[in-house]
Amino acid sequence: MTEDAIPEALTGGCQCGQVRFAATGNPNWVVHCHCSLCRRQTSAPFATWVSVAAGDFAWTDGAPKIFTDSPDRHRGFCAACGTQLVGLSPKWPEEVHILVGALDDPNQVTPILHAYYGDALEWIDTHADSLPRYATLKREGPPLV
Numbered sequence: 001m002t003e004d005a006i007p008e009a010l011t012g013g014c015q016c017g018q019v020r021f022a023a024t025g026n027p028n029w030v031v032h033c034h035c036s037l038c039r040r041q042t043s044a045p046f047a048t049w050v051s052v053a054a055g056d057f058a059w060t061d062g063a064p065k066i067f068t069d070s071p072d073r074h075r076g077f078c079a080a081c082g083t084q085l086v087g088l089s090p091k092w093p094e095e096v097h098i099l100v101g102a103l104d105d106p107n108q109v110t111p112i113l114h115a116y117y118g119d120a121l122e123w124i125d126t127h128a129d130s131l132p133r134y135a136t137l138k139r140e141g142p143p144l145v
C-alpha cells in the first residue's frame, strides 16, 4: 500500500473551539441534503453531510450537547457557541454524520449527490453541477432530474 492510499483524517469542530472531533478511514458518502429538518436545524438553505464509520470517529475535545427531535434523530452541537456538528441515529448506529461545514478543511470531501431534492428551495440553483438528484437519502428510485 502506498501512502497515497491512506486517507487523511477529517478533523473539525465548533466555532468557539470547545468541541473538536476527528475521523479516520474513508467516508461512506458525502451528500447535499435539502430536507426541511436539515434546513431548520442548520438555519441554512441545505446541509452537506459526510458519513463516517462510528468506529472511526472520536471527540477529541469536549463533548456535544445532543438535541433529539424524534427517537430516530439526534443532533450534536456545541452548548457554548451553538455550532451544529453531527447527526446520529439508532437507525444507523454504525455511522456518524458530520456537517461538512464543521470540518477544518471542507475541501477534503466531495459530494456525490443531492438528497431530498424535491424539497430544495426554489431559488437554489445547483444545476451548475452534474450530481444526481434523489427524492430521499437512500437513492430509492431513479434520480429526479
Ligand SMILES: [Zn+2]
Pocket (backbone or CB within 6 Å): 014, 015, 016, 017, 018, 019, 078, 079, 080, 081, 082, 083
Ligand atoms: Zn463551541
Ligand SMILES: [Zn+2]
Pocket (backbone or CB within 6 Å): 033, 034, 035, 036, 037, 038, 039, 047, 116
Ligand atoms: Zn436532511
